[in-house]
Amino acid sequence: xxxxxxxxxxxEALSGLSVVELPSLDPxxxxxxxxxxxxxADFGAEVIKxxxxxxxxxxxxxGPFRDEMPDPETGGLHLYLNTNKLGVTLDLEDSRAREVLMxxxxxxxxxxxxxxxxxxxRLGLDFAALAARFPKLIIVSVTFFGTDSPYRDNRGGxxxxxxxxxxxxxTPWHQVTDPKNQPPLKLAGRQADYLTGYTAAAAxxxxxxxxxxxxxxxxxxxxxxxxxxxxLRPNIGVYSHESREAPIFERTRARLKRGAQWVYPxxxxxxxxNAGTDRFWRGWKNVMGKPDWMDAEMxxxxxxxxxxxxxxxxxxxxxxxxxxxxxxxxxxxxxHVPCFPVHTCSEVAANPQYAARGFFADHDHPxxxxxxxxxxxxxxxxxPWRLKRGAPRLGEHNRAIMIDRLHIAPGEFDALKAARVI
Amino acid sequence: MPRLPLENIRILDFGWIYxxxxxxxxxxxxxxxxIRVESTLAPDLVRFLTGTDGVPGFNRSGIYHSINFSRRGxxxxxxxxxxxxxxxxxxxxxDVVTENFTVGNLPKYGLGYDDLRKIRPDLIMLSGxxxxxxxxxxxxxxxxxTTQAFAGLCHLTGYPDGFPCxxxxxxxxFAVGTAMVFFLLAALHYRDRTGQGQxxxxxxxxMVTTMIPEAMLDFFMNxxxxxxxxxxxxxxxxxxVYPASGDDKWVAIAIATDAEFGALCxxxxxxxxxxxxxxxxxxxxxxxxxxxxxxxxxxxxxFTREDLVARLRARGIAAGPVYNTEDxxxxxxxxxxxxxxxxxxxxxxxxxxxxxxxxxxAIEPRFSGAPMIGEHTGEVLSELLGMKSxxxxxLKEEKALL
Numbered sequence: 001x002x003x004x005x006x007x008x009x010x011x012e013a014l015s016g017l018s019v020v021e022l023p024s025l026d027p028x029x030x031x032x033x034x035x036x037x038x039x040x041a042d043f044g045a046e047v048i049k050x051x052x053x054x055x056x057x058x059x060x061x062x063g064p065f066r067d068e069m070p071d072p073e074t075g076g077l078h079l080y081l082n083t084n085k086l087g088v089t090l091d092l093e094d095s096r097a098r099e100v101l102m103x104x105x106x107x108x109x110x111x112x113x114x115x116x117x118x119x120x121x122r123l124g125l126d127f128a129a130l131a132a133r134f135p136k137l138i139i140v141s142v143t144f145f146g147t148d149s150p151y152r153d154n155r156g157g158x159x160x161x162x163x164x165x166x167x168x169x170x171t172p173w174h175q176v177t178d179p180k181n182q183p184p185l186k187l188a189g190r191q192a193d194y195l196t197g198y199t200a201a202a203a204x205x206x207x208x209x210x211x212x213x214x215x216x217x218x219x220x221x222x223x224x225x226x227x228x229x230x231x232l233r234p235n236i237g238v239y240s241h242e243s244r245e246a247p248i249f250e251r252t253r254a255r256l257k258r259g260a261q262w263v264y265p266x267x268x269x270x271x272x273x274n275a276g277t278d279r280f281w282r283g284w285k286n287v288m289g290k291p292d293w294m295d296a297e298m299x300x301x302x303x304x305x306x307x308x309x310x311x312x313x314x315x316x317x318x319x320x321x322x323x324x325x326x327x328x329x330x331x332x333x334x335x336h337v338p339c340f341p342v343h344t345c346s347e348v349a350a351n352p353q354y355a356a357r358g359f360f361a362d363h364d365h366p367x368x369x370x371x372x373x374x375x376x377x378x379x380x381x382x383x384p385w386r387l388k389r390g391a392p393r394l395g396e397h398n399r400a401i402m403i404d405r406l407h408i409a410p411g412e413f414d415a416l417k418a419a420r421v422i
Numbered sequence: 423m424p425r426l427p428l429e430n431i432r433i434l435d436f437g438w439i440y441x442x443x444x445x446x447x448x449x450x451x452x453x454x455x456x457i458r459v460e461s462t463l464a465p466d467l468v469r470f471l472t473g474t475d476g477v478p479g480f481n482r483s484g485i486y487h488s489i490n491f492s493r494r495g496x497x498x499x500x501x502x503x504x505x506x507x508x509x510x511x512x513x514x515x516x517d518v519v520t521e522n523f524t525v526g527n528l529p530k531y532g533l534g535y536d537d538l539r540k541i542r543p544d545l546i547m548l549s550g551x552x553x554x555x556x557x558x559x560x561x562x563x564x565x566x567x568t569t570q571a572f573a574g575l576c577h578l579t580g581y582p583d584g585f586p587c588x589x590x591x592x593x594x595x596f597a598v599g600t601a602m603v604f605f606l607l608a609a610l611h612y613r614d615r616t617g618q619g620q621x622x623x624x625x626x627x628x629m630v631t632t633m634i635p636e637a638m639l640d641f642f643m644n645x646x647x648x649x650x651x652x653x654x655x656x657x658x659x660x661x662x663v664y665p666a667s668g669d670d671k672w673v674a675i676a677i678a679t680d681a682e683f684g685a686l687c688x689x690x691x692x693x694x695x696x697x698x699x700x701x702x703x704x705x706x707x708x709x710x711x712x713x714x715x716x717x718x719x720x721x722x723x724x725f726t727r728e729d730l731v732a733r734l735r736a737r738g739i740a741a742g743p744v745y746n747t748e749d750x751x752x753x754x755x756x757x758x759x760x761x762x763x764x765x766x767x768x769x770x771x772x773x774x775x776x777x778x779x780x781x782x783x784a785i786e787p788r789f790s791g792a793p794m795i796g797e798h799t800g801e802v803l804s805e806l807l808g809m810k811s812x813x814x815x816x817l818k819e820e821k822a823l824l
Contacts, residue, residue: 011616013608027678028740029657039601043608062657064640076639127783144740146781150755155740159653159661163674164742166750168663170590171579173567183663183672184744186653187589188578191597194633198601203780205607206452209427210785212614218784226761226779230600231591233444233776234471234485235747236762240774241474241484249746251670261567263576263586270586272571277467336524338564340552340572342586345641345648348574348631356557359628372642374632378605379554382620383612 012044013383017109017208019047020101021085022125024114025092028157029058031190032224033114033142034081035197036204039377040110041084042385048104048401049082049392053089053420056394057082066368072394074368079391083363083373087392088401089422092123097421101125102133103406110138110204116155117147127219137217138207142200146223156225158192165192165228166235174262175255184251192228199227259302260312263342266320270342271328273316276302283335288319365390398422426453426788431610434459434512435493436521436528438466440566440592441550441626443489444599446520449606450492451778451787457516457802458490459509460795461499462824466490469795474770481769481794488775490792491765496803497796497823504822506531508803514541515806517613518606522550525560535621544619546609548602554625566595566626573630578637580650587650594630601629654715659707660686663744664719666727672744673722673730680704685737689730690721765791799823 021037024030034049034057041047051057059081060072072078088104090097092115105111111130113120120126120141127139127147141147144156162168168184176182200222207220229236255262259276275284278301285294299305305312320328325341332339343351349372354360361375368390376385402408402422416422431454435446443458443466450456460466465480468489474482496512498505510532513519519538521528528534528549535547549555552564553572567588570576575594580587605622613619631638636656637648655661655676660683663672677683680703687696695701695717700710707714722730727743734741743749750756765775768791777789803809803823817823 011612013612016615017611027682028676029678039604062636064636064643064646066643068644076643077636080635080639145755146759148781149759154735154742155738156742157676157740159655159676160674160740160742163663163672163744164750166745166747167589167591167593168674168744169746171587173588173590179670180665182581183653183665185579185581185587186663187593188575188650189634189636191575191589191593191633195597195600198597198604199779202448202600202603202607203778203782205604205611206427206448206785207782208611209452209607210782213425213427214784216784218782221781221783223759223779226756226759227600229750229756229761230776230779231593231596232747232750233488233596234440234468234592236751236774236776237484237486237488238472239484239747239751241482241487241770242472243476249748263571263588265585270571270577272568272576272588274565274568277470333559333562336563338562338568340562340564340568342571342576343574344577345574345634345637346645348572348638349641351572353553353557353559353572354628354631357554357625357628359625359631371639374628374635374638377601377629377632378622378624380605380609380620380622382618383609 010386011383013380014040014043014045017045018107019045019110019112020104020108021047021049021112022115023051023057025052025119026116026155028155029062029190030114030157031059031081031193032196032200033112034059035194036112036142036200037085038081038083039198039201043383047085049085049087050090050101051087051394053091053395053422079365079368079371080373082391083387084389085392086397086401087395088398089395091421092125094421096416098123100402100406100408100422104401105130105134105137108137109208110140112140112142112200114142117141117143117152131217131219135216136211138204138211138220139217140200140204140220140222142196142222143224145225147221149223151225158190159186161192161224161228162186164225166232167228169251174258175253176251179251192224195231196222196224196227255309256306259306260309260316264316264320266323266325266328268324271320271325272340272342273332274338275312275316278302280337281305283337284332286335287331287337361387363387363390367393395422427785428452428454431455431518432516433457433518433520434516436519436523437550438522439468440489440595441599441602442520442522444596445602445606446493447489447491448603448778451789452785453788456493457512458493458495458793459498460495461497462795463499465795484773487767487773487792491775491777492788492790493793494798494802495793495796496799499821499824500531502820502822504817504820506533508807508822509533510538510541511807513538513545516542517546517610519545519547524563525551525555539619544613544617546606546613546619546622548606548622548624550598550602550624550626552625553627555623566592569626570594570630573627574637575630575634578634578648578650580652582650582652582654584650594626598624598626598629654711659704659711660714660718662715664722666725666730667723668726671727673727674742674744675734676740682739683707685739686734689733689737689739690718692721763789765789767791768794768797796823
């Protein structure tokens with residue numbers, strides 16, 4: 001790319017921070033550590049991603065693939081999750097590879113370890129073993145249930161964490177009408193993995209600030225299950241404060257608790273709408289032209305309205321039967337009522353709001369052609385999010401890291417390679 | 423007491439509802455002096471959602487208490503110019519300002535980033551909004567559940583070929599709040615090294631879209647506009663929620679390999695299903711997934727939830743009970759995880775509060791119960807601004823402190 005001579009790279013929030021990301025090795029996709037490492041790499045940390053040789057990280061097999069042609073170098077999820085990272089391959093089952101890893105960790109600030117606790121211990125990669133060698137290292141275990149839970153040896157993952165946390169039981173957010181045929185529902189994609197990734201990234205930064213004071217590293221134990229449980233603070237708060245009988249836990253009655261906030265049909269698709277509070281009810285009354293029925297006592301408070309939710313929702317649906325998503329969005333927002341169109345991915349991709357903010361990032365990847373992907377999770381004015389480097393090819397930086405930086409002799413490097421240890 | 427990592431950091435928190443208060447709870451627990459600004463004229467909506475022991479009241483919301491721990495509470499009526507001036511003086515003594523008002527509200531009070539950076543040049547300020555600070559639809563109002571619709575997540579969440587469903591727990595509020603902790607600490611780390619503050623403009627919708635990469639990339643790479651697939655997965659089968667005996671009892675099961683499928687069939691007492699040609703290999707199971715789900719569900723009904731989960735776990739299968747809140751609050755592993763802590767609140771006494779979902783070997787986070795509205799107004803104004811009690815009383819009479 002041609003640049004002006006006085007062009008300076010913008011500064012990065014986490015430059016100088018060195019992070020090593022280990023693979024999970026579970027056949028279950030578990031992408032939390034990869035997301036945690038991405039969030040750090042995208043804001044400037046140097047992340048070395050360790051992958052098993054030959055097959056590579058799990059996300060390389062997951063796609064989406066262009067034209068349905070599986071290729072571990074061009075899967076969409078791999079290209080997205082591994083932006084700005086360096087990639088090396090190490091067979092962690094082999095002690096020679098683990099020695100290479102130890103030399104890598106000697107120069108690292110943070111290691112993200114998604115290996116199952118028992119496997120970590122067997123490979124000498126658990127907290128006790130690593131802390132003894134690297135007292136300044138911040139060791140982040142990212143596991144299904146945490147390393148000291150009675151569940152630590154159980155397998156979990158996105159689906160199990162979602163449903164064991166209670167979030168799945170709350171989904172769909174409104175009530176279900178046919179509970180036998182409408183089981184509790186998972187969130188689309190891998191929300192529990194990515195949330196756990198951000199939880200690990202946040203917690204690792206807490207430990208980094210602690211190290212500034214103490215000079216010591218520590219163990220940060222992140223449980224995917226508990227990360228998802230923390231999404232349900234309100235339910236737990238209600239449970240511990242109300243009498244135990246008060247909360248509504250039946251899925252068929254959820255909407256009594258939530259009021260008029262749900263997804264309703266319009267003429268050209270669905271609208272997410274909330275007229276639950278008094279303020280929004282007043283706003284919606286203005287949208288509707290202040291009809292008399294809305295002033296009736298039976299609609300006078302959130303509690304009163306909850307008792308007449310059927311009538312209110314019928315009115316919402318009736319109103320929307322002559323509105324498009326966009327007209328409903330604009331009319332409701334003009335009266336400060338939360339209302340948004342339900343967008344499909346193609347509509348998100350073409351949305352003028354995202355376009356105006358330059359949200360999507362284009363990257364010309366050497367093996368995957370040009371790829372467009374979601375960009376900055378937030379805008380930081382001094383240290384902007386940046387796509388500097390596409391996802392690494394499998395083992396792309398083996399030589400640069402192992403020979404140039406760790407000073408492994410070229411002969412030894414070739415021997416490790418021949419033995420498929422790297 | 424060992425030093426907490428953020429002990430020298432002060433955060434003036436104008437945030438409300440869920441996302442921002444969740445973020446500042448993390449930071450307060452890590453030692454930051456979080457000062458929550460509220461007013462009885464416009465209390466946090468969350469204060470109205472529930473009451474304690476069936477009695478409503480500003481200071482009795484269990485939901486508020488479960489989010490707003492580890493902070494002090496100051497009551498400032500921001501529509502009053504004297505209160506705005508106090509807020510600016512507090513900013514001068516703060517490292518971080520957090521807020522999630524509708525775009526344009528704080529600048530109206532002389533409390534926008536451009537005003538505040540003049541007072542505190544190295545300030546870090548985070549604004550969380552539904553759609554970000556600029557762009558044609560910036561001035562929208564919304565909550566997590568409505569924002570996930572704009573961002574594409576709602577359309578993708580639902581039963582196969584069904585209508586879009588919102589997600590529980592007012593997703594993505596707390597997920598975004600957790601990410602905010604990371605962004606704020608990254609900005610503080612940068613300030614530590616360079617002395618520079620900055621402004622963080624977070625669009626909740628954009629954040630949500632960064633968390634649906636599979637679907638977005640499928641569109642960008644293949645032009646496909648994916649729809650909901652329920653509890654299923656593109657790379658695993660069976661992968662779902664299956665009925666156990668009893669009323670609304672379910673088990674979540676995720677099978678990644680053929681060997682795991684064999685173990686599942688064994689656990690269900692149907693070993694022959696493993697060699698059924700329709701199901702033997704993953705590609706078969708993905709192709710025949712509706713039939714597969716029906717076959718599995720027909721057998722899971724024969725077990726209680728607990729018995730089935732135990733059988734599956736014993737065989738190394740990824741499985742768990744589907745919990746509602748009541749079930750979760752009876753899970754011994756959760757109750758002993760250290761996440762649930764008894765905290766004292768000024769009006770309702772001691773209650774269980776869900777704190778941080780992580781454990782640190784060398785940090786003992788500091789938890790204190792949520793403040794009542796304005797509980798620490800006098801304390802904070804005298805400690806940080808040197809104000810005398812007569813002056814504070816006068817400002818209360820003038821309705822600046824309210």
